[in-house]
Amino acid sequence: MAKIVVDSGCDVPADLQAWMQGVPLQSVPLTLSLDGNDYIDDEHLDVTDYLIKTEESAQLPTTSAPSPQRYLDAIEGSESVFVVTLSSKLSASFESACLAARIWSEQFKDSLVHVFDSLSASAGETLIAMKIAELVQRRLPDQEVIEHVESFIGNMQTYFILDRYDTLIKSGRITKTVATMADVLKIKPICAGIDGEMAVVGKARGYPKAIVQLMKMIKSQAVDFSERVLAISHCACPEKAEETQRQIMGEIPFKDSFITTTTGLCTTYTARGGIVIAY
Numbered sequence: 001m002a003k004i005v006v007d008s009g010c011d012v013p014a015d016l017q018a019w020m021q022g023v024p025l026q027s028v029p030l031t032l033s034l035d036g037n038d039y040i041d042d043e044h045l046d047v048t049d050y051l052i053k054t055e056e057s058a059q060l061p062t063t064s065a066p067s068p069q070r071y072l073d074a075i076e077g078s079e080s081v082f083v084v085t086l087s088s089k090l091s092a093s094f095e096s097a098c099l100a101a102r103i104w105s106e107q108f109k110d111s112l113v114h115v116f117d118s119l120s121a122s123a124g125e126t127l128i129a130m131k132i133a134e135l136v137q138r139r140l141p142d143q144e145v146i147e148h149v150e151s152f153i154g155n156m157q158t159y160f161i162l163d164r165y166d167t168l169i170k171s172g173r174i175t176k177t178v179a180t181m182a183d184v185l186k187i188k189p190i191c192a193g194i195d196g197e198m199a200v201v202g203k204a205r206g207y208p209k210a211i212v213q214l215m216k217m218i219k220s221q222a223v224d225f226s227e228r229v230l231a232i233s234h235c236a237c238p239e240k241a242e243e244t245q246r247q248i249m250g251e252i253p254f255k256d257s258f259i260t261t262t263t264g265l266c267t268t269y270t271a272r273g274g275i276v277i278a279y
Contacts, residue, residue, distance in 0.1 A: 010125035071100035123231035163273025
């Protein structure tokens, strides 16, 4: 049986097994550093406590990619391993995983380790892992799995709607004055993953208008929604995520949908109230 390995940029839903169809999945954590303290982004991290600490700090947390050894430890035990990482333009996780794959392949030439650059993060990585599981369950040859998944990544869309400007202020992308004005006017930036990087593609006054604007963007695309799953990840705002799911599913005929929560890594960048949408 094949195995799927992801880094902790992947927001895994609580009902993981129902979505993965029995294909094993293992997460390799990034390390988050804030005010002199390191946090391992795994199942033991108290994300709620970590979020509070990021909000209280004047500094933006820094992140470190998993070491190649962490990936080697995760790869061990399966003849076919498919690895999904954060966009290579956002993290060195992809490079680390590729190095581990080369080391492993040199030692075990009959096994396969393939690393996918998600060109995304959060719910986008989750969808890629689910697609791999679906294809593995269909017993497709490894090379066909790779081709189908690369095509899936090329057609996948990821959007972010931020509620707070903490990350943008601390990273120096906008000044505190501009952020304060935007907050007073309730301006919500709509961002999209474009070629593996995040770019602002729209702005709206208030979250309800931001969702309406985003749905217009989604509807304008030539996509067969009946073949797509809508993934929504949220940072400490379950009610907003549920309302977003209800609105989108009420107007756009996605095959299915699910809601999950952000890991420590994605919490760092979306901040409280942030929503990630992928399909």
